[in-house]
Amino acid sequence: MSTERDILITEVALRDGSHAIAHQYTVEQVKKVAKALGEANVPYIEVAHGDGLGGSTLQYGLSRTNEMELIEAAVSVCGDSKVAVLVLPGIGTITDLKQAVSIGAKMARVATHVTEADVSAQHLSKAKEMGLETVGFLMMSHMAPVEKLVEQAKLMESYGADTVYMVDSAGALLPHQVKERVRALRQNLQVNVGFHGHNNLSLAMANTLAAIEEGAQRIDGSIRCLGAGAGNTQTEVLIAVLENMGIKTGIDLYKLMDTAEEVIAPLLQSPQEITRDNLVLGYAGVYSSFLLHAQRASKKYGIDSRDILIELGRRKVVGGQEDMIVDVADELARQRKAN
Ligand SMILES: CC[C@H](O)CC(=O)C(=O)O
Ligand SMILES: [Mn+2]
Numbered sequence: 546m547s548t549e550r551d552i553l554i555t556e557v558a559l560r561d562g563s564h565a566i567a568h569q570y571t572v573e574q575v576k577k578v579a580k581a582l583g584e585a586n587v588p589y590i591e592v593a594h595g596d597g598l599g600g601s602t603l604q605y606g607l608s609r610t611n612e613m614e615l616i617e618a619a620v621s622v623c624g625d626s627k628v629a630v631l632v633l634p635g636i637g638t639i640t641d642l643k644q645a646v647s648i649g650a651k652m653a654r655v656a657t658h659v660t661e662a663d664v665s666a667q668h669l670s671k672a673k674e675m676g677l678e679t680v681g682f683l684m685m686s687h688m689a690p691v692e693k694l695v696e697q698a699k700l701m702e703s704y705g706a707d708t709v710y711m712v713d714s715a716g717a718l719l720p721h722q723v724k725e726r727v728r729a730l731r732q733n734l735q736v737n738v739g740f741h742g743h744n745n746l747s748l749a750m751a752n753t754l755a756a757i758e759e760g761a762q763r764i765d766g767s768i769r770c771l772g773a774g775a776g777n778t779q780t781e782v783l784i785a786v787l788e789n790m791g792i793k794t795g796i797d798l799y800k801l802m803d804t805a806e807e808v809i810a811p812l813l814q815s816p817q818e819i820t821r822d823n824l825v826l827g828y829a830g831v832y833s834s835f836l837l838h839a840q841r842a843s844k845k846y847g848i849d850s851r852d853i854l855i856e857l858g859r860r861k862v863v864g865g866q867e868d869m870i871v872d873v874a875d876e877l878a879r880q881r882k883a884n
Contacts, residue, residue, distance in 0.1 A: 548586065550795040552787065553763045555589040556582055556780055557741070558809065559619065560631055562771035563595035564834045565817065568608040572618045574812060575610075581808050582768075583623035585800035587780075589652060591629040591765075592619045595773065595834055596864075597656060598630055598637030598645060604867055605636070606837075613644055620649030627651040631682065634664040635865065639671050646675050655701075656682035656712070658863050659689040662697035666704045673705035680739065680763075681706035685863055687717040687830055691726055695733045708737035708763050713752060714834075714864070716743030716774055716827040720755040727759035739763035742778050744770060745827030747819055749778040750786065757792070768801065769809040770817035774826045774833030781805045825851045829858025838867055842874035852877055 559575055575592065582590050594600030594612045601608035619628050629652035630645045631637075642653055653672035655665045665681055672679045681701025686694055698709040711726050718726075723740065730738045740756035742749040742765075753764055766783050770776025781801040784794055822840065826833050831854050839857070843850035853874050862869045 548795045549793045550588065551793045552757060553588050554780065554784070554794050554796060555591055555629060555763065555765045556587045556768060557591045557765050557777060558767045558769070558771035559615070560591040560593045560595060560597075561765075561773055561777060562767055563593075563608075564773035564837065565771060565776070566812070566814070567837055568594055568601065568606045570608075570615055571610055572614055575615045575618045576622050577808055578804070579619035579626070579628075580622040581800070581804040583626040585797045585804060586795055587626050587801070588795065589629045590619060590623055590626050591631060591654065592616045593630045593632075596636060597633045598641035599632075600636055613648060616645055616650055617648045627678075629654055629680075631656055632668055633657070633864070634668050639668065642668065642672060643675070646677065650677070652678040652680065654680040654682045654710070655706070656684055658865075659683045659686050659694060659697060662700040665701055669701060669704035669706055679705055679707050681709045682712055682741070683710060684712045684714045685832065686711045686713055686726060687715060687722070688861065688863070691729045694726055695729050698730055698734055702734055702736050706736060708739050709734060710739035710741050710763070710765075711756070711761075712741045713743055714832050715830045716745030716749065716833060717830040718742075718748070718752060720748065720751045723752045723755045724759050727756045727761050731760040737762045739765070741765040743772065743827070743833045744775040744777065744779070745819065745823045745833065748827075749776075750783065753778045753783060754786070769805040769813070771809055771813065772817075772833070774836050775819045775823040776817040822850050822854065825854045829855045831858045831862070832864050834864070835867065835870060838870045839874075842870050846874040846878040848874050848877045848881070
């Protein structure tokens, strides 16, 4: 099959999907998935704790297996595919990044809240110095007006990002909003533009196509929707849609479909679908990775998880404020008692 690629796909199930399985990946699972993705000719495979390098903490959730072992395992079997790592300044350090590079990571994706690109300067410039491909990853993009997004993307470009991603972390954006944002990024940046969506409002595919129509060259997907919340744009479905549109990804569709069915589906405790809580993530504009934390707090405090998520959305809580989830549940429980 043709290895020409009009769009470069990054498969994120081994990083974003880690949120959905409470960071319980084993070396054997990662090897199986990465080998199959390599055989399907997926160009980039992201591997790390769900919250990026160094994310294994009480705040974000402890990993079952050290992520460096998972990265090494993926590199050892993924053939020509490149392993990418995500790193959030303030959680993952340059030392973590160096270690990931020493075991074979080839791309660094440096993620910040959409208004905080300035904290990515060191990580991006160091990654560039280390010879990595670099991505600036602007999370929770629905929370900033277009002009702010462009300003922050330009900062990441100036720090050395080869690509800047517009990230719909909450799965809250509508197709016309994605179009507006990607168009503005394409008009104002010299570097590539990428899009990472979540499917909480069933719009990940429509949003991805809107991004591509406006010129996004890099797209994230999660196979069988194995990502936080309702997952991301479903990779194997996206490849089929793009083939029908005449857009080449260089990925073997049959092999990817088989991987989804035979390797990924057995990993899931329940299918990745739009449950009521996932829907509320998109509806209220809440970080998809908050889902399991809110569900745990719901059990502990006896508060409907939807009420917790709606309140988090109202307070505009962002990544790194996971401790607020328990605070909100506790407050709602006290209010209920008092009434
Ligand atoms: C905590 C990092 C986050 O999961 C990154 C990401 O995939 C997103 O913001 O959607
Ligand atoms: Mn994500």
